[in-house]
Amino acid sequence: MNRINRRISLASMALVGLSSFTVQAQEYPSKPIKIIAPFPVGTGPDSNTREIALELSKALGQPVVVENRPGASTMIGMEAGAKAVADGYTLVMGSTTSMSVLPYTYGSKVPYKVERDFIPISIVGLLNTALTAHPSLPEKNAKELIERLKAQPGSLTAATSGVGSYSHLAGEWFASNSGVKINFVPYNTSSPYADLVAGQVNVIFDALPAAIGNVKAGKLKLLALTGKTRHPNFPDVPTFAEAGLPDYSPTAWIGLFAPANTPAPIVAKLGEAMQKATAQNPELIAKWRSYGGDLKAQTPAEFSAFLKQDDALWGPAIRKAGVKLD
DSSP states (O other): OOHHHHHHHHHHHHHHHHHHHHHHHHHOOSSOEEEEEOSOTTSHHHHHHHHHHHHHHHHHTSOEEEEEOOOGGGHHHHHHHHTSOSSSSEEEEEEIIIIIIHHHHTGGGOSSOHHHHEEEEEEEEEEEEEEEEOTTOOOOSHHHHHHHHHHSTTOOEEEESSTTSHHHHHHHHHHHHHTOOOEEEEOSSSOTHHHHHHTSSOEEEEETHHHHHHHHTTSSEEEEEOSSSOOTTOTTSOBSGGGTOTTOOOEEEEEEEEETTOOHHHHHHHHHHHHHHHHTOHHHHHHHHHTTEEEOOOOHHHHHHHHHHHHHHHHHHHHHHTOOOO
16 A cells, blocks of 8 residues: 555544544444442432433433442442543442542552543532531631640540541641641541540541531531631631631542543543533532532543542642552
8 A cells, every 4th residue: 555545544534433423423322321329329429420311411411320339438449440441331430539539548549540541521519518516516607626735735536437538637737737636537437426425535637527417417517628718608617718728628529430532523522511510510519519519510631630630739748648559
């Protein structure tokens, strides 16, 4: 084959490939879609995944089912998502832990690479991190708590969901930024909230939804929330910035990902569906705001940029705290 004919042949093959992607996107989806949720059934992220799956099924005209694959700090489900066929019919719900935290805490033990193995579709929502305390604690806000800890180092206990968990790292970040010493109490097999409500530990640093029921019932109280301004649903709760910590910004989030090499037209169609599932859903928006969250969608490009920003925050915070599990 001469050089000219070879170029024509290659060009033809490229056109055929592009045409097949276009047809595939036009027909997509033609069968049910599965979202792998690397979270236990009944947890907050699992419930959020099921909510968005229902809205996506309306937007796409096909059933969107959730398959729970929890374990190994979300790594089991994330690995399954990374190895799935890249045809748009198996997606995975990532999170702060799986995408921004584990690569720093577990290093080479993480069986996937975020940028290599996944294509970001859209964030689903952001959840503010709260400093939640037992009502018997005399301090009314994070500023007073910092003042106490500087005067009495190690005088408070902070519950966590285990070493390297979101609640542990958010607490270590706070301690590092404020220059105080906190005694962290890990709960590896049970929820720490029962002991917090019982007053056996003093505080917890965690995404707000986990505590909101007990806060509304008066069994716990909020001392601070992340965010540049006070949350409209919690106007009496000061921000961490008001306590002198403008750079303290751990934020819990979940977001939808496709396996690497998923055709761009399908990724674009999924991104459009996410816009419909979130931005045009006032009831779900109000529900997220009721527990300190912000339901939102982003384009794949915007979500990719967000991931880089989040990584740039968690990486230095984890390294400074010296938490390493590999």
